[in-house]
Amino acid sequence: MKILISSDVYEYQTTGATNSIVTLRDELRKRGHDVRMLVLSPNNKSYFHDNAYYIASKPIPIYPGARISLKKHDKLIDEIIKWQPDIVHAQSEFSSKILVNRVIKQLHIPFVMTCHAQYEEYTKYFCPSRKLGRAVVKMMSRKIYNPAKTLIAPSNKMRVIEEGYGVKCPIEVIPTGIDLQKYQKKLSAKEKAKLLAGLHLRSTDKILVTVCRLAVEKNIDEILAYLPNLLKKEKLKFVIVGDGPYRKKLEKKVAKMGLEKYVVFTGMIPADEVYKYYQLGDVFVCASTSETQGLTYVEALAAGLPLVCKKDDCLDGIIDNGINGYTFENEQEFTNSVRTILDNESLKKKMSKKSFEKSMAFSKEEFGAKIEQLYLELY
Secondary structure, eight states: OEEEEEESOOTTSOOHHHHHHHHHHHHHHHTTOEEEEEEEOSSSOOEEETTEEEEOOEEOTTSTTOEEOOOSOOHHHHHHHHHOOSEEEEOOSSHHHHHHHHHHHHHTOOEEEEOOOOGGGGGGGTOSOHHHHHHHHHHHHHHHHTTSSEEEESSHHHHHHHHHTTOOSOEEEOOOOBOHHHHHOOOOHHHHHHHHHHTTOOTTOEEEEEESOOOGGGOHHHHHHHHHHHHTTOOEEEEEEBOOTTHHHHHHHHHHTTOTTTEEEEEOOOGGGHHHHHHHOSEEEEOOOOOSSOHHHHHHHHTTOOEEEEOOGGGTTTOOBTTTEEEESSHHHHHHHHHHHHTOHHHHHHHHHHHHHHHGGGBHHHHHHHHHHHHHHHO
16 A cells, blocks of 8 residues: 655654554564655655655644644645545644645545644643633644544543544554563663763662653652652652653652752653663653653563553553552652662562563564554445
8 A cells, every 4th residue: 555644743852652653564564565754854845765755844832842834735745646545634623724624535545543742731831711712622622533434543541532532533552562672671780880870870779761742741759759768767769761842840849859869850861772672661650641642651560570550541552550550649659659669679580571571562573463454444
């Protein structure tokens, strides 16, 4: 099949959506399909490179890293129409979707969409009223998703949310897959010692780790608020892997709380190096409730980490309480969960094994196969 995937984000941006899109592209190509991309350019120039049509765009200050294309027509769209794709998979709701509409209408081909974001959690960036923001999201969801042949949701949580908004097109739950082997790789003792030294950590430290873009909706503040009580009985460090617009505020909060000795900010880590930081951890922690699926949860599973995460519907099928980790709703549940794991090495090893086993359901190969089957049913 000739498959066109459209997206407002691409490889030059580091997001969960980007990882999902690139994984899908690569898996479909492995299966013999001709896959091309329609994406926003990282600059104000349109061009074709490496089977991707880059449409001129500009940054827009509604959210860090967001870009918009003001073009209504572009000669590259004519080139796509000449190529004649069999199906379109729109991965973004905004500029690239507007551009790809002409391809869909002129060629009379089916299109599917994937919802990558829980947009209610992002309305704070452009709308002072949460109620008004939710109303806008509901209206836009119906308008954008209903014409699709199928809407792909990465979790049952997102299916329920979109149905609640009034989305009537068929919704298929297909979790994004990852390259499990990348996160299953083990650090040698020498590599681990070097990494620990670079972060000013010791081999005897017990380490909580989180991996995310540092934005307010990731709710790292909540974990920081719980650390002082946890530190009364546990000698541990909290390693925050990633960067983003909220980092400076988090660093100021850490300093104000007097936690500089216990909290480590790594900054942005190259994608092919992130697995090493999971391997440093004893427990993966997260307090975000804004995830649609939470690829970092799956990455942590593949790395064999027990998880302690704030209760959220997207954790269904990820955490089995008491088996490979715990969910929490308050400080007491968080601290008890972390202590239970850290104070029982035998339990930690059992949970680690169960996490590894759980990750096998989220392989990139399974992801590609399910999406391919959906295309074939619609084509």
